[in-house]
Amino acid sequence: MKLSSPVRQLGLAAIAFVLVAACGGTSSAPASCSAKTATSVADCGGIDSLYAAAKAEGALNVIALPLDWANWGEIIPAFKAKYPGIKVNSANPQGSSQEEIDAINQLAGTKDAPDVVDVGMKVMLANTQLFAPYKVATWSDIPAAQKEASGVWFQDYGGYMGIGYDPTKVPGGTLNSISDLLGSGFKSKVALAGDPTISNQALNGVIMIAVANGGSLDDVAKGVDFFKSLKAAGNFVPVKGTIATIKSGQTPVLVEWDYLSAAHVKDVPGWKIFVPANATIGGYYAQGISKGAPHPAAARLWEEFLYSDQGQNLFLKGYARPVRMDAMVKSGRVDATAAAALPKVSGTPLFPSQAQSAAASAYLSSKWAQAIA
Amino acid sequence: MTSAGEPAVDPAARPVRGGRGLPLTWLGVTPFFVYVGLFLVLPSLIIGSGSFTGKDGGLSLENLSDIQKPYIARALINSITVSIASALAGAIAGALLAYAVATGNPHGVLRRTVTSASGVLAQFGGVTLAFAFIATMGTIGFVTLFLKDHGIDIFANGVWLYELSGLTLVYTYFQIPLMVLVFLPALDGIRPQWREATESLGGNTWHYWRCVAGPLLAPAFLGCTLLLFANAFSAYATVAALITQGSIVLPLVISNLFTSETGRAQPGLAKALALAMIVIVAIVMLLYTLLQRRTSRWLR
Numbered sequence: 015m016k017l018s019s020p021v022r023q024l025g026l027a028a029i030a031f032v033l034v035a036a037c038g039g040t041s042s043a044p045a046s047c048s049a050k051t052a053t054s055v056a057d058c059g060g061i062d063s064l065y066a067a068a069k070a071e072g073a074l075n076v077i078a079l080p081l082d083w084a085n086w087g088e089i090i091p092a093f094k095a096k097y098p099g100i101k102v103n104s105a106n107p108q109g110s111s112q113e114e115i116d117a118i119n120q121l122a123g124t125k126d127a128p129d130v131v132d133v134g135m136k137v138m139l140a141n142t143q144l145f146a147p148y149k150v151a152t153w154s155d156i157p158a159a160q161k162e163a164s165g166v167w168f169q170d171y172g173g174y175m176g177i178g179y180d181p182t183k184v185p186g187g188t189l190n191s192i193s194d195l196l197g198s199g200f201k202s203k204v205a206l207a208g209d210p211t212i213s214n215q216a217l218n219g220v221i222m223i224a225v226a227n228g229g230s231l232d233d234v235a236k237g238v239d240f241f242k243s244l245k246a247a248g249n250f251v252p253v254k255g256t257i258a259t260i261k262s263g264q265t266p267v268l269v270e271w272d273y274l275s276a277a278h279v280k281d282v283p284g285w286k287i288f289v290p291a292n293a294t295i296g297g298y299y300a301q302g303i304s305k306g307a308p309h310p311a312a313a314r315l316w317e318e319f320l321y322s323d324q325g326q327n328l329f330l331k332g333y334a335r336p337v338r339m340d341a342m343v344k345s346g347r348v349d350a351t352a353a354a355a356l357p358k359v360s361g362t363p364l365f366p367s368q369a370q371s372a373a374a375s376a377y378l379s380s381k382w383a384q385a386i387a
Numbered sequence: 388m389t390s391a392g393e394p395a396v397d398p399a400a401r402p403v404r405g406g407r408g409l410p411l412t413w414l415g416v417t418p419f420f421v422y423v424g425l426f427l428v429l430p431s432l433i434i435g436s437g438s439f440t441g442k443d444g445g446l447s448l449e450n451l452s453d454i455q456k457p458y459i460a461r462a463l464i465n466s467i468t469v470s471i472a473s474a475l476a477g478a479i480a481g482a483l484l485a486y487a488v489a490t491g492n493p494h495g496v497l498r499r500t501v502t503s504a505s506g507v508l509a510q511f512g513g514v515t516l517a518f519a520f521i522a523t524m525g526t527i528g529f530v531t532l533f534l535k536d537h538g539i540d541i542f543a544n545g546v547w548l549y550e551l552s553g554l555t556l557v558y559t560y561f562q563i564p565l566m567v568l569v570f571l572p573a574l575d576g577i578r579p580q581w582r583e584a585t586e587s588l589g590g591n592t593w594h595y596w597r598c599v600a601g602p603l604l605a606p607a608f609l610g611c612t613l614l615l616f617a618n619a620f621s622a623y624a625t626v627a628a629l630i631t632q633g634s635i636v637l638p639l640v641i642s643n644l645f646t647s648e649t650g651r652a653q654p655g656l657a658k659a660l661a662l663a664m665i666v667i668v669a670i671v672m673l674l675y676t677l678l679q680r681r682t683s684r685w686l687r
Binding site: 110111112134136137202206208209210211212213214217248250251252253254262263264371372375376378379380381382383384385386387 | 456457458461462521525526527542544545546549630631632633634635643646647648649650651
């Protein structure tokens with residue numbers, strides 16, 4: 015038994031460490047704030063005591079926030095500047111929504127588990143049991159359809175499906191209708207931002223084309239037919255469009271979210287976006303606070319920041335449409351310059367429901383490969 | 388630790404052949420069997436059991452019958468087509484190159500250059516190879532643009548690089564060097580004396596190839612072609628980097644069935660497809676082994 019005693023000591027040390035760490039966490043936070051169960055900032059006695067509790071936790075774990083996506087690159091430093099003393103650990107910036115959920119499950123109980131997520135709606139609705147209800151101070155500004163009533167999830171920013179293009183590579187320098195894409199001037203130029211049987215963004219791209227061509231949110235067949243013609247015309251590039259293929263010129267015309275497309279102007283001077291008036295397809299991302307968040311107060315403080323005027327205007331500066339936009343336009347708190355720089359959208363926005371997306375996805379799984387073969 | 392009943396073992400004593408105690412000869416191969424068990428047998432078992440597990444977790448043949456779905460059948464046919472085409476092209480070109488090398492000076496510069504280059508290029512698959520082709524022969528590749536400036540549009544009838552024909556071309560790039568490597572030993576086994584014997588018996592070149600070298604090399608050639616087929620059939624990274632739309636071949640379909648974020652993820656079906664690939668490769672490798680056995684009878 016002599017040999018095993020160091021192991022036992024190690025085990026005892028580990029248990030002691032966990033106990034100390036746990037006590038440390040509860041004792042240093044103000045007694046008025048049990049952040050783990052707080053459903054609003056009032057439960058924590060106001061923003062100042064929430065900040066104090068978050069500072070005592072010392073860190074915030076965020077995941078899958080690419081710095082060139084929806085202005086996260088400016089939002090994270092702004093949060094750190096406003097609330098000094100909280101370290102922001104940004105994990106796996108290029109990860110997918112599904113990988114955020116996987117991280118919550120795989121790292122559960124560790125100090126590295128994500129505190130908050132920013133995920134697509136499909137993934138959010140499939141995993142609502144992982145999230146704690148919380149209502150930010152500006153809750154009433156969020157349209158009812160864009161939040162879960164108890165605050166399990168609430169959308170943060172979004173945009174519309176558009177067609178981004180390099181005007182120097184397009185006949186006439188402008189794109190005015192989707193049928194133009196079939197013309198001979200677009201040979202090997204048009205791409206999607208992924209395979210629509212895998213990528214949600216690409217799926218919405220096909221839905222957008224379908225609606226523009228006389229289909230509907232319930233009928234994606236016309237979109238598949240369009241890509242079939244595009245392929246037959248030799249205009250379709252079967253490559254996943256990314257910032258790299260745009261820079262190299264491989265995909266000078268790319269169907270993608272307008273807020274991602276708008277940012278390409280930094281890399282391709284003069285980059286433009288066309289959003290068809292008769293097919294304005296919208297999509298929003300959603301925030302959720304993990305039930306097992308290792309830093310529950312910091313997670314709630316982060317949400318308060320994202321949904322403050324400052325946070326929402328920072329999304330806007332990154333060409334994404336913040337969820338409180340309408341209310342902020344009415345109250346005059348919106349950043350007017352940033353709002354004016356948004357890609358122009360003239361049509362009535364349509365939002366595919368989960369059932370419609372699922373039906374479109376099922377149709378594509380059997381038809382897509384053949385259409386572009 | 389030591390009990391009184393056991394004789395003390397002198398640590399410096401060398402093991403005596405035929406001595407008492409457990410035979411320890413198997414220790415040397417243990418790492419190999421552990422490795423094979425963990426990375427070949429275990430995954431195969433997981434794939435096998437997963438293939439017969441339905442969505443509800445029970446025993447089911449649903450995944451296997453789903454293989455008949457048109458888009459999957461099409462990918463399977465594409466996979467077989469591109470593998471046969473690139474294997475034949477690689478085998479013929481590689482065999483000719485190997486013949487040129489084998490008949491040259493065995494210690495010459497040509498042979499050393501070709502064999503070492505083949506050793507490197509046979510492994511030059513994957514993402515690097517795909518990007519090499521995109522950069523040279525893609526729509527904005529410098530070869531494409533150079534030819535366009537001189538009035539030749541290689542993509543006048545569509546961008547075939549991102550289709551089966553393009554994929555065959557890209558695969559051939561690593562198939563030819565592999566053929567050189569695996570076929571050269573067979574060619575080296577052909578002795579010049581056999582040709583001299585044919586000629587002294589009045590035979591000409593045709594007789595020599597038809598009746599001596601041909602029959603000797605045919606099993607080796609076919610065997611190597613089958614190896615190339617399996618090589619192309621299982622290739623994933625090259626095609627994944629080259630063609631990101633439409634799951635043109637089976638490995639891409641399998642990958643998509645695991646990663647879809649639009650609700651198309653079907654791990655059971657993916658495993659059934661992997662099982663189908665294992666069966667096809669197993670048949671091919673069985674034929675390869677039989678042909679190798681026939682080859683080695685003559686060419687030692």
